Amino acid sequence: MPGLRRILTVTILALCLLSPGKAQQQCTNGFDLDRSSGQCLDVDECATDSHQCNPTQICINTEGGYTCSCTDGYWLLEGQCLDIDECRYGYCQQLCANVPGSYSCTCNPGFTLNEDGRSCQDVNECATENPCVQTCVNTYGSFICRCDPGYELEDDGVHCSDMDECSFSEFLCQHECVNQPGTYFCSCPPGYILLEDNRSCQDINECEHGNHTCNLQQTCYNLQGGFKCIDPIRCEEPYLRISDNRCMCPAENPGCRDQPFTILYRDMDVVSGRSVPADIFQMQATTRYPGAYYIFQIKSGNEGREFYMRQTGPISATLVMTRPIKGPRDIQLDLEMITVNTVINFRGSSVIRLRIYVSQYPF
Known part of the structure; x- marks a missing residue:
């Protein structure tokens, strides 16, 4: 040589x-x-x-x-x-094995020996066998597997398993999150429709759309996620019905002496678990007489101590909800306004019968 x-x-x-x-x-x-x-x-x-x-x-x-x-x-x-040790002189690009009078070149895994017997070329595993279950990305001397959106790579680096997006956060959907292979979707309970953001639920007004079950004598009252069929009010003796939602006890009737002069029926709805304290209803006198003052109180229906009346002015008060209420639930409160006039030595009262419908869901 x-x-x-x-x-x-x-x-x-x-x-x-x-x-x-x-x-x-x-x-x-x-x-x-x-x-x-x-x-x-x-x-x-x-x-x-x-x-x-x-x-x-x-x-x-x-x-x-x-x-x-x-x-x-x-x-x-x-x-x-x-013998000349050719491996000492870098005859091979990657792996070299010396033999008597000659040498032999080999390549690392992921490479193949070129025809010159010395240099190595990357093997594109993705183009040959594609060992990945979903997406294969060739790299120099190797490959990596990637998964489609909604999947995650398993520990073996080859297989992909479904990613349960619903388990990541309870705020993905306003109501219920339904996991599916590679994705998820939000669903709403009956009485709601899914909005365009694909996560929020909006109440369906059954009374407005006419898809309720109330008869002609009843009044349809829309609630969050449903509706109520309200029967016409019935004024018990000695009260007389003077409008669709008001009963009056005539002053000339001796049986009305210790009874509220009027009972006014009102309806309202609140969502389940509403944050508290919350002002939910206002009550006030329609006429102010000279020398008169007014007392506001909850006469009945507040056995659970969930409400109280806060006087906000000489002739007004606000009903405050103090504890969160879980629905579905119907509550009836008699809110009394007592009128006291020391000038003419008069004391009388009127009642608002407030029917509160608590929805099943907090939206």
């Missing part, structure tokens, strides 16, 4: 010597006289096995001599042919 061999060369020049008086041709070492032509011809020491190369060397015939050399993969050192 060039640069790695030490060459022993024995070269013997042929000289023709003529003795005086008689011409006679002689050949030097490495040549023999050819009698037919009278010429000195080269002796092939390698073919005649007359060389002195040792067994680890190879004989190369030269003009008038021979050369002891080494085969490829070996270099001559102190008369011996020693």
